[in-house]
Amino acid sequence: MCAQLINFEIKGDDRGSLIALEKKHNIPFEIKRVYYLFDTKTGIRRGFHAHHALQQIAICVHGSCEFLMDDGYEVEIIKLDNNHTGLMLPPYVWHEMFNFSPDCVLMVLANDFYDESDYIRSYQDFISMVNKNKGNGNYA
Numbered sequence: 001m002c003a004q005l006i007n008f009e010i011k012g013d014d015r016g017s018l019i020a021l022e023k024k025h026n027i028p029f030e031i032k033r034v035y036y037l038f039d040t041k042t043g044i045r046r047g048f049h050a051h052h053a054l055q056q057i058a059i060c061v062h063g064s065c066e067f068l069m070d071d072g073y074e075v076e077i078i079k080l081d082n083n084h085t086g087l088m089l090p091p092y093v094w095h096e097m098f099n100f101s102p103d104c105v106l107m108v109l110a111n112d113f114y115d116e117s118d119y120i121r122s123y124q125d126f127i128s129m130v131n132k133n134k135g136n137g138n139y140a
Contacts, residue, residue: 002071003078004088006057019084021109028088029055029111036061036107040100047096050120055111056089058097063104070094072130080106094126 008019008026023030037046047067058067064081071093078087079099089095089108097106112118120126 002074002093003067003069003076004090005078006086006088008059008084008086010084027057027086027109031109032112033110033114034107035110036105037097037100038105040065040104042100042102044100045096045098048094048121048123050094050126051089051091052118052120053091053112054089054115054118055091057086057109058089059083059086059107059109061105061107063101064099065097065101065104065106066099068094068096068098072127092120092126092130094120094123 006026008021011018011020021027021031040046058080060080061083064079067078067080067087069076069078069087069089080087086109100106120129
């Protein structure tokens with residue numbers, strides 16, 4: 001299984017609910033960047049890449065969307081449809097996001113700043129890297 005879900009503890013009372021995201025507690029890395037996607041048009045797919053080193057956690061804070069997760073050996077489809085579950089996006093896992101609800105707000109926490117050289121944007125290059133390193137423990 002290439003997908004790992006993290007369930008966040010919901011704190012709440014009669015005033016409402018709260019989820020705290022804390023490095024090295026329920027987020028397994030130091031958070032250096034936060035971004036979010038919203039107003040994604042119907043039928044649009046996003047992502048289409050993997051990373052060499054970047055670790056991320058995706059949280060659907062409103063609405064829903066689905067992820068295709070592919071580690072070069074196994075493909076999984078994961079639906080995020082609540083604000084208390086995060087999906088780990090580790091290095092060397094190809095991911096695509098799709099089926100965004102009209103009200104979807106997808107927040108992503110990242111362990112590093114944006115670096116274009118960390119992206120693997122060609123699926124064929126990704127599969128070649130996975131196959132080249134099969135069995136040596138470098139990936140997935």
